[in-house]
Amino acid sequence: MPASIKDVAKEAGVSIATVSRVLNDVDVVNEETKKKVVEAINKLGYRPNIVARSLKTQRTKTIGIIIPDISSQFYPEIVRGAEDVANIYDYNIMLCNTDLDPEKEMEYLRVLKEKMVDGVLYMSTSLEPNIVDLIDKLQLPMVLVETTNREGNIPSVTIDNEKAAFDAVNYLIKRGNKNIAYVGTHEDEVNASALRYKGYKHTLEENGLKLNENITYFGGLKAQDGYEGIVEILKHGKIDAVFCASDEIAMGAINALRDNGFRVPEDIDIIGFDNIYSASIFYPKITTIAQPMYDMGSVGMRMLIKIINKQEVESKNYILDHELIERDSCKK
């Protein structure tokens, strides 16, 4: 028979209400009494019924994480960073895969609200207006990770994607490359990776290089998109290097180049984006822009917990540092 709150009260020589106040961290209990209650709790191994307490405190010590797909290469490390921080602060995480389907995103938001999570860490491409409306209505504390928010009213953690693209393209230019292709998301799309195209375009301009639309290809962020992009580009133009908006694109691009008789990096330089694990073991190992995935998750979770606890958050939109990792897919 596990110890009850009554046993704790008896052991500590206080009322049940006092034990309850200590458990719920209400500050009216004096330190001496608090100490007695905590000692009694430890002695008896008392564990309060968290679900019943949740109803009273309106806190479940649970945080929802909404992501496109945990089985992709990008999200597991973010989630790991988030869960590690959650664990430090005694929160658990509820994981929801949406496949970027807005219906699923909205349904999960509703379910998480019903299950009374204390907040949500949200990852998508961009927030559509109807989702922003729903978030407003549900009044869930929320932090966005690498997710565009047109209104900018929801706290977020990102990297500076445009500056990161600048660093990547500049690196290619400094190696003497002039005909630099782009394979990635279209600039009209509202998401983080679209900013990479913007960075690409501006860097060419700043260096007096003309944008050649024959050697840009817009598609998704998968290896298949990289493969198809290169096949298409090779039909229309001569290239020295490729800036890929994701590492998966870079892998597909390298395979397409190999299949068309080009060597990387001897003939063509390739730079990727993200620094997923596969980029580090691909042949050749891929030079890339590293997003600090673990930190994005852990910093995002820390912000969220501060918001939940009404603590001050230093910055509404937190920009983390990216890093260019030199490997073997660009000429030395």
Place this chain on the structure above:
Amino acid sequence: MPASIKDVAKEAGVSIATVSRVLNDVDVVNEETKKKVVEAINKLGYRPNIVARSLKTQRTKTIGIIIPDISSQFYPEIVRGAEDVANIYDYNIMLCNTDLDPEKEMEYLRVLKEKMVDGVLYMSTSLEPNIVDLIDKLQLPMVLVETTNREGNIPSVTIDNEKAAFDAVNYLIKRGNKNIAYVGTHEDEVNASALRYKGYKHTLEENGLKLNENITYFGGLKAQDGYEGIVEILKHGKIDAVFCASDEIAMGAINALRDNGFRVPEDIDIIGFDNIYSASIFYPKITTIAQPMYDMGSVGMRMLIKIINKQEVESKNYILDHELIERDSCKK
């Protein structure tokens, strides 16, 4: 103002108790009344307070998933399979990373019990006696995925690791290889991968090949272990092929062979185990034993939900099929 249970009762023309009985799926309500209540619920968009209901029904529609590390290459797909099935049956998942630390495993079990999860999907290497005791004490419905359970009293989903190792080693033997090295877990360890060494040993025996301990190496399952294993083995013996107990070992082994002037597969055949994503994009692409990771998660979750709902489960220990995937790391 969201609709309350009172509004639903009024709309349906029934008592609050009747609405409650319908919501809690108690069978004493007649079909006609039930229909009226459901119509009223839909019309008003009523959503019951799930947390309050949980206390009454002792069900939270939440399932805990305990895994070593979501950021490893192996677990994300299992978790995705599990969450997809959970979602179909209106369950949410709570994700817990343990790093195989028994203290963390036990603490998560206690927390999940307190948060009243309906069951737990458990992944570790093996279940230590004190963890089995705790599981008994907490009386949490549980299914193990790819986790050894000495007593065999907890339902599980695995592949036949010994048979899979047999298939791998036999494949190497059929290609004319005689000096087949092993890099992986020691046979004395109580976990799934130790069974792979058993399979290796027996297959050699069955084919009249002598086990040569100079070309076996015991360590962990990471790329670094594969690299070190090959460096060690090359000091002591001549090898034609390597059976690696994981794909990460295979990657490390290939890199070590390359650094020592050997080509894969021209000089030495390599076979891996697991079929993680990286194995399919490594150079050369790695021939491997595929574990059906998505299915392990989804089948495990389906079993668990059946157990939670006191439905019959066909098999206490469910063995899923493995598959040998031929790629480029063995001679054709």
